[in-house]
Amino acid sequence: MKRKKVFVSGCYDMLHSGHVAFFKEASSYGDLYVGIGSDETILHYKGRKTVYSEQERLYMVKAIRYVTDAYINAGSGIMDFVETLEMVKPDVFVVNHDGANSEKEALCKKLGIEYVVLDRKPDEGLKARSTTSLRKEGSMLPxxxxxxxxxxxxxxxxxxxxxxxxxxxxxxxxxxxxxxxxxxxxxxxxxxxxxxxxxxxxxxxxxxxxxxxxxxxxxxxxxxxxxxxxxxxxxxxxxxxxxxxxxxxxxxxxxxxxxxxxxxxxxxxxxxxxxxxxxxxxxxxxxxxxxxxxxxxxxxxxxxxxxxxxxxxxxxxxxxxxxxxxxxxxxxxxxxxxxxxxxxxxxxxxxxxxxxxxxxxxxxxxxxxxxxxxxxxxxxxxxxxxxxxxxxxxxxxxxxxxxxxx
Incomplete structure (x- = not known):
């Protein structure tokens, strides 16, 4: 039986264990494909430069064993992944609870893609991680x-x-x-x-x-x-x-x-x-x-x-x-x-x-x-x-x- 294609999208700057846990759970629905926000998108959307360049982030995400393939999204803003989504043609679009919104859900309904919302949960024995919390608590400034x-x-x-x-x-x-x-x-x-x-x-x-x-x-x-x-x-x-x-x-x-x-x-x-x-x-x-x-x-x-x-x-x-x-x-x-x-x-x-x-x-x-x-x-x-x-x-x-x- 042919495995389903699963798609997720995000910035994945400051890659951490929470991202890996999310990839792991999303890959349980099928072969996982990842869209990654470009440096330009993050600069304009979040108002800051990235810690890691888009090529470094692409390299790291592709190296994670739960990921089948990954791409730099060509669009901009919160829906920068649309072109990547249309190229991959997934069966399932997975988001975490923080990233869910009605626009993504409506797009999936229009394209006939199953829309799945996951709660953040770390792997057993690990601390819950998010990029926001790391930026607040994990600063390495002297x-x-x-x-x-x-x-x-x-x-x-x-x-x-x-x-x-x-x-x-x-x-x-x-x-x-x-x-x-x-x-x-x-x-x-x-x-x-x-x-x-x-x-x-x-x-x-x-x-x-x-x-x-x-x-x-x-x-x-x-x-x-x-x-x-x-x-x-x-x-x-x-x-x-x-x-x-x-x-x-x-x-x-x-x-x-x-x-x-x-x-x-x-x-x-x-x-x-x-x-x-x-x-x-x-x-x-x-x-x-x-x-x-x-x-x-x-x-x-x-x-x-x-x-x-x-x-x-x-x-x-x-x-x-x-x-x-x-x-x-x-x-x-x-x-x-x-x-x-x-x-x-x-x-x-x-x-x-x-x-x-x-x-x-x-x-x-x-x-x-x-x-x-x-x-x-x-x-x-x-x-x-x-x-x-x-x-x-x-x-x-x-x-x-x-x-x-x-």
Whole structure:
């Protein structure tokens, strides 16, 4: 008896186990033929470029054992498969529940094709997958950790004393908590243009694109806050990066360290502890040294000395890291934290000091500071022996520094 022909159609970008399970179930109705949306169709219909080109997607779909053959659809829009359907002349058209609509059903009725709607269901033991959920949850965009010199990327800070900000780009090897000081707002913004991963290209150029996208002219006209460039640069620039700010949102100079031995050393002495999300009603800039200077409570020179303490600590951190001098690094790191809090005392919200005290009591902890603007979020610890510390603190996260591709 001649087997029936079965047809399905879709984008099949970011090919995953949910697609394979769908192909498997659809092929139970007969020999399976697949129509694939073209790059141009996806760009115009979904408003984004594909992760994989149409030829790559065709290659991958054809390689799946449940598929008899596959084609790139010649049409456009949601009904781009019509010409492929007429060429294949299937007996059955299968769609999943999300892809079902009255137009497809009416076309099948007109052509005498059986119309079958399937519910999404993963194979036994596998997690349910969809491209949408992967785009929301499966982003491989890095995040950034600010090591020292935080706040210097704001012109109202660097006008008192220019200096360096130090960042490291982190692989997304853990669930990154929102409002935690790891630049999630910038990272979430970047997902709008690069949903899955950073594209190939010069890291500084990518950072500049992200910075300009986040801080668009309309936002500036409406008086919105301008995000510091160290967020975008910290995410995009691999390894250890320092950026020199002098009365401008964009740094005058950039320097990076990609020495694997140094990065391995730095990585081995850092741990993250998530305390609690920064509370939505908290402003860490309240009662800052800069507000007090405007009120006349502090002189310009006094604030300048405070900012100089911040920039000096960043310099000392950089030198200690390059020398792999743990004692000097820990000392400079503590200085960086104290300088930040002196400038922005509201960083120390209720609960922060308790968390510091609990973990500082461990003999492995040598220094600490809060990630980002503080007020909560992640506590960064400099530890003598990361293995020993993590054995006593299962909640600790061991960050992985993103290395440059050679």
């Amino acid at each position: 995040t950034r950790l600010d090591l020292a010199g935080t706040w210097i990327d704001q012109p109202y800070v660097s006008e008192f004393a220019p200096g360096w900000a130090l960042t490291i780009s982190l692989e997304p090897t853990f669930d990154i908590q929102e409002r935690g000081g790891l630049s999630t707002s910038t990272r979430n913004m970047m997902k709008k243009i690069w949903p899955v991963q950073l594209p190939d290209g010069d890291p500084e150029t990518l950072a500049k694109l992200a910075f300009c996208f986040e801080n668009d002219p309309i936002k500036r006209q409406q008086g919105g806050h301008i995000s510091g460039a160290q967020d975008a640069l910290g995410i995009c620039m691999p390894g250890l990066c320092r950026q020199y700010y002098n009365r401008s949102f964009w740094p005058e100079k950039l320097e990076s360290c990609h020495d694997r031995e140094i990065l391995d050393w730095l990585e081995s002495h850092l741990c993250l502890i998530f305390m609690f999300p920064r509370r939505s009603n908290v402003s860490v800039t309240v009662n800052s040294a800069f507000e007090r200077e405007k009120k006349g409570e502090l002189t310009y020179a006094e604030v300048g000395r405070m900012v100089t303490d911040l920039t000096r600590a960043a310099d000392d951190c950089w030198k200690a890291i390059l020398d792999k001098n743990l004692a000097a690094f820990a000392s400079a790191y503590r200085d960086s934290f104290h300088a930040q809090v002196a400038l922005f005392p509201a960083m120390m919200q209720p609960g922060v000091q308790d968390c510091i005290d609990r973990h500082a009591a461990d003999g492995q902890v040598m220094a600490w500071k809060m990630a980002g603007a503080g007020g909560g979020g992640y506590l960064i610890l400099v530890v003598n022996n990361r293995e020993a510390f993590c054995a006593n603190h299962p909640e600790a996260i061991c960050p992985v520094i993103r290395r440059r591709d050679y």
